[in-house]
Amino acid sequence: MSRSDGDPSPAVPDFERRVPPGDSVVRDVCARCGFVAYENPKIVVGSVVRVGEKVLLCRRAIEPSHGLWTLPAGFMELGETPEGGARREAREEALAEIEIRDLLAVYTIPRISQVQLIYRAGLSGGFAPGEESLEVALFAPDEIPWAELAFASVHWALTQEARWHAGEATGPFVNPPEGL
Amino acid sequence: MSRSDGDPSPAVPDFERRVPPGDSVVRDVCARCGFVAYENPKIVVGSVVRVGEKVLLCRRAIEPSHGLWTLPAGFMELGETPEGGARREAREEALAEIEIRDLLAVYTIPRISQVQLIYRAGLSGGFAPGEESLEVALFAPDEIPWAELAFASVHWALTQEARWHAGEATGPFVNPPEGL
Ligand SMILES: [Zn+2]
Numbered sequence: 001m002s003r004s005d006g007d008p009s010p011a012v013p014d015f016e017r018r019v020p021p022g023d024s025v026v027r028d029v030c031a032r033c034g035f036v037a038y039e040n041p042k043i044v045v046g047s048v049v050r051v052g053e054k055v056l057l058c059r060r061a062i063e064p065s066h067g068l069w070t071l072p073a074g075f076m077e078l079g080e081t082p083e084g085g086a087r088r089e090a091r092e093e094a095l096a097e098i099e100i101r102d103l104l105a106v107y108t109i110p111r112i113s114q115v116q117l118i119y120r121a122g123l124s125g126g127f128a129p130g131e132e133s134l135e136v137a138l139f140a141p142d143e144i145p146w147a148e149l150a151f152a153s154v155h156w157a158l159t160q161e162a163r164w165h166a167g168e169a170t171g172p173f174v175n176p177p178e179g180l
Numbered sequence: 181m182s183r184s185d186g187d188p189s190p191a192v193p194d195f196e197r198r199v200p201p202g203d204s205v206v207r208d209v210c211a212r213c214g215f216v217a218y219e220n221p222k223i224v225v226g227s228v229v230r231v232g233e234k235v236l237l238c239r240r241a242i243e244p245s246h247g248l249w250t251l252p253a254g255f256m257e258l259g260e261t262p263e264g265g266a267r268r269e270a271r272e273e274a275l276a277e278i279e280i281r282d283l284l285a286v287y288t289i290p291r292i293s294q295v296q297l298i299y300r301a302g303l304s305g306g307f308a309p310g311e312e313s314l315e316v317a318l319f320a321p322d323e324i325p326w327a328e329l330a331f332a333s334v335h336w337a338l339t340q341e342a343r344w345h346a347g348e349a350t351g352p353f354v355n356p357p358e359g360l
């Protein structure tokens with residue numbers, strides 16, 4: 001049965017909350033096909049890329065936070081390591097090859113069920129905006145666009161990386177006590 | 181339509197490999213209802229719990245690796261931090277309250293798409309086997325049942341934690357170069 005506009009109506013799951021067979025916790029189960037949507041936290045991997053006294057930021061060409069500045073970061077894919085994922089994201093968003101140094105931070109964003117693994121990295125070679133970036137640039141400490149950062153965790157990472165770089169503290173850090 | 185044995189045949193998804201609308205990567209999509217099974221790495225959280233010169237291990241009452249020794253560890257749930265998840269797992273598997281100290285290691289197990297966040301922890305109070313454990317015990321270095329460990333990553337974590345405890349190295353560590 002297709003609709004008169006020519007586009008077949010796409011199938012969609014019809015989730016209900018119940019305990020699936022053999023489980024003990026209420027999950028989203030599709031009433032049509034029984035698929036159990038186990039909800040697991042998702043892993044975001046990214047990096048603060050430092051070149052001397054400057055750090056690299058990308059201006060987002062995509063939602064959410066279109067037009068704001070962020071770290072090269074994104075969802076870890078199957079079959080890669082977190083470090084490999086952080087390198088891939090830098091390649092995709094900043095056309096940059098990076099060298100992972102240390103684990104800077106492990107952030108948890110419970111509202112959106114994310115765990116972020118953010119690394120300190122160096123740059124090998126140049127950079128340019130990838131498909132998901134409007135602009136990529138290096139910022140000295142007094143040039144960082146604090147009011148135009150895409151996410152709170154970018155703020156945290158830049159602040160904590162600067163402290164580590166200055167020898168004031170070493171990571172890995174976690175979410176700051178009350179935002180920063 | 182129910183079967184004659186009285187049990188209705190449970191609905192099951194019918195996955196096919198294709199690119200879902202608006203995506204660019206081939207995923208498992210249910211032909212019955214259109215559900216897209218985005219596959220993300222899953223996060224395991226756990227700890228090496230140290231009491232003086234001894235570390236705590238649990239003998240597994242469940243598959244896989246039934247009867248073998250492991251760290252208190254398991255899948256991170258929504259709405260908790262990794263440290264909170266590691267504390268919950270110690271409570272569930274060893275009826276133990278622990279104090280998280282440092283991030284010991286970030287391991288990647290690509291074959292089963294796992295990222296493991298393993299912490300160094302101390303014990304506050306006692307311990308006893310939880311539902312998923314046959315036995316919980318403290319082991320001095322020369323008592324660790326190396327031939328009866330449940331997973332390679334338990335071997336890695338115990339070895340790397342001992343090096344950190346001995347002051348030979350500090351973490352966070354990653355998978356050792358060739359197993360150990
Ligand atoms: Zn379904």
Ligand SMILES: [Zn+2]
Nearest residue numbers: 033193210213
């Ligand atoms: Zn389905």
